[in-house]
Amino acid sequence: MDHKENIAVLLTCFNRREKTIACLKSLFRASLPARIKLEVFLVDDGSTDGTSEAVRDTFPSINIIQGTGNLFWNRGMHLAWETAANQADFDYYMWLNDDVILYEQALEVILQSSKEKPDSIICGSMCSSNNKTLTYGGIDENHNLLEPSDVIQQCTKFNGNLLLVPDSVYKKVGNLDPKFPHAIGDFDYANRAIKSGFKNYITPGFLGVCDEHDSLPIWCLSEVPLKKRIKALYSPLGNSHPYYFFYYERKNYSLGLAIKHFLTIHLRLLFPRLWKLKKN
Structure with missing residues (x-):
């Protein structure tokens, strides 16, 4: 009998009820190999728009963790990861931004990429909803986003919109650095993984839609x-x-x-x- 592989899906959210629900629906619509079981850990960082209630009503199996209201993305993801790792032993930890809409084949592609590049971090590239241009994904040594092709490509850093971290990497690299409240934690984790002897890759093709934020802050x-x-x-x-x-x-x-x-x-x-x- 094939070994069942467990994935802890990690998300954090704040007052984006409709986007959060849409993201979770795309997650559970995605095709999944029979050997894979998902368990979702969602940090609600003090939402006042009924996000937790909507998630609980729509997806009662999801683990909802209440944040302090001051966690933001990186510390929220740190709490989700810490909670998951303390609850059970998982084969993989998957980062997922709550504004991502996954394509149906996204989980199969990222898992297959992980099989081809074991003990490595696998990043899924995102495209815009209107013209299908690259928005988030892997970043090369020249600080440019890597355009996905039909093959797996190595990257230096990555955006944390969709990421698959094997337990072997987690055991050595650990959790996100909680020093960062919101941004930069994903870049930091990519560097830490490389320093620990691991490699980072992007999957072939786009795995979902996530529109880019304003180009200049x-x-x-x-x-x-x-x-x-x-x-x-x-x-x-x-x-x-x-x-x-x-x-x-x-x-x-x-x-x-x-x-x-x-x-x-x-x-x-x-x-x-x-x-x-x-x-x-």
Whole structure:
């Protein structure tokens, strides 16, 4: 008899009830090999729009963990992962953003890719809902998103929208670093995996839809008042929060690079027009 393989699916959400439900519906619609069993762990980080109630009514088997309201994405995912790992032994841990709509074959493709590249992290690429362009996925050594092809490709870093982490990787690399509240934790995990001797890959083709957020954050926009730009930069939701970005680069690269980017981030904050001219 074939060994049943268990996957802990990890999500975190906040006040996106319709998107969260749509994501979960796509997860349970996806075709799944007979040997695979899913168990879902969802952190609801203080939603006030009835997300937990809607999930409980629609998917009563899902484990709902109540957050503090101050976890955001990375710390929410850390709590989901910690809860899953403490509850049972899983063969895989799957990260899933609650704004992703999975294609029907997504789970089969990511699992097959994992079989072909065992003891590796497998990332599923996402495309936009309108023109099917690449939005999230694996990132190469030149910091560019990797366009998926018909073969598995190695990547350096990845976005955490859809990721499959085998238990062998988890046992050595561990959980996400809870130092990061929202962003950067996925990049940090990719680097930690490589340092621990593992490799990161993207699957063939797109595995789902996830529309890209605004291309430039508020703190980079010259038309936004300085006070508002400062607030946006230092928000836990910012992707370049100076403190956490400094910590990430100091940890993964060097003190010199961390200092350099700490300074350039603030220069861009103060003089976004000059930065735009430089880029043009």
